[in-house]
Amino acid sequence: MPPRDALPRTTRGQAPLAVRGPSPELPHVPCLLRPPAGVGFFVLPLPLPCPHAGAHHALFSTCPQPPGVPRSAAHLPKPRNERSLRLVVPVIVCVGAGPGHLDFLTRRGAELVSNADVVAGFDAVVDVVRPLLLNEQQVVTMGYSDQVAKLAEVAELHQAGKNCVVVLMGDVHFSGFQFLERVETACGHRVETVAGISSAQMLASKGRVCFDETTFLTFHRRGNLTPFKTHLREVLRGGRNAIVIPRPWDFMPGDVAAYLLAGGASAAHQVEVWENLSRDEAEWRGTLAEMEGRKFSDMSIVLIRALTPMPTGLEGEQ
Numbered sequence: 001m002p003p004r005d006a007l008p009r010t011t012r013g014q015a016p017l018a019v020r021g022p023s024p025e026l027p028h029v030p031c032l033l034r035p036p037a038g039v040g041f042f043v044l045p046l047p048l049p050c051p052h053a054g055a056h057h058a059l060f061s062t063c064p065q066p067p068g069v070p071r072s073a074a075h076l077p078k079p080r081n082e083r084s085l086r087l088v089v090p091v092i093v094c095v096g097a098g099p100g101h102l103d104f105l106t107r108r109g110a111e112l113v114s115n116a117d118v119v120a121g122f123d124a125v126v127d128v129v130r131p132l133l134l135n136e137q138q139v140v141t142m143g144y145s146d147q148v149a150k151l152a153e154v155a156e157l158h159q160a161g162k163n164c165v166v167v168l169m170g171d172v173h174f175s176g177f178q179f180l181e182r183v184e185t186a187c188g189h190r191v192e193t194v195a196g197i198s199s200a201q202m203l204a205s206k207g208r209v210c211f212d213e214t215t216f217l218t219f220h221r222r223g224n225l226t227p228f229k230t231h232l233r234e235v236l237r238g239g240r241n242a243i244v245i246p247r248p249w250d251f252m253p254g255d256v257a258a259y260l261l262a263g264g265a266s267a268a269h270q271v272e273v274w275e276n277l278s279r280d281e282a283e284w285r286g287t288l289a290e291m292e293g294r295k296f297s298d299m300s301i302v303l304i305r306a307l308t309p310m311p312t313g314l315e316g317e318q
């Protein structure tokens with residue numbers, strides 16, 4: 001990979017986030033699909049039929065040095081339609097965005113969004129990335145009631161050869177898996193994901209708790225919550241902190257407190273509820289007992305502290 005400073009930049013001045021392609025010493029090949037490890041790169045004829053049936057592979061490559069172009073010129077800024085990330089095959093990628101603000105979108109996520117033909121997602125999440133979008137990009141927004149139909153539309157666009165990015169709130173890997181499953185069901189194949197920054201990470205930062213002493217649990221999911229509720233109770237009994245995403249329609253922070261207290265949790269656990277992180281942040285602190293019955297907005301996340309902080313392991317060091 002060329003040194004990061006030498007990477008081409010888009011017209012928006014963003015450096016490409018990850019550039020995949022042959023190492024500079026390899027001979028030039030313009031369009032590459034990443035083959036299995038150790039096999040080397042191979043050239044694909046274009047246009048291509050959708051090759052996704054069951055495949056999960058790296059999807060972008062960069063032309064490091066087009067023929068006849070001196071190396072220095074190859075790394076000058078390129079207009080958007082000579083994409084710095086050259087798309088090898090039509091792709092669909094799920095990108096974590098937010099939560100709540102463009103500042104918390106990774107540079108790789110931004111590059112993918114900027115270079116997509118189609119950007120799709122829930123209205124609130126698409127709104128986060130809207131400042132990156134150009135008129136020529138197609139936008140497909142959806143809500144809970146029409147997500148299946150809209151994702152089918154996106155899958156059709158993808159199958160017709162459009163490069164699609166589906167944006168998910170925060171990190172795909174925390175409370176995003178059911179939506180990811182819906183995307184994959186619509187497409188009929190696995191979809192690449194790009195991690196984002198989650199509201200749980202932001203809360204860990206606000207509350208100064210470290211991941212190794214904290215368990216993340218989401219209740220923002222369809223289906224039976226019982227195993228997750230039991231796990232939460234055990235987490236607190238085990239002396240760990242818990243970061244909890246509530247379920248807006250029936251298991252909000254007040255209900256979480258009621259459930260835990262009924263199960264014998266100490267009323268004295270220190271609790272923080274943060275709303276609208278990265279936007280109009282609101283913070284409430286109290287005890288588990290005080291959280292019972294309190295109302296918070298849907299955009300809330302909860303930190304329940306262990307009764308006794310774990311030793312840091314550095315006690316006694318000079």
Ligand SMILES: C[S@@+](CC[C@H](N)C(=O)[O-])C[C@H]1O[C@@H](n2cnc3c(N)ncnc32)[C@H](O)[C@@H]1O
Nearest residue numbers: 099100169170171174175198199276277299300
């Ligand atoms: C479907 S979950 C998605 C969570 C997301 N994948 C993440 O990593 O943050 C949506 C819930 O996450 C929580 N959430 C997301 N963004 C938030 C924010 N900016 N402030 C507080 N809570 C947030 C809220 O409880 C919201 O209802």
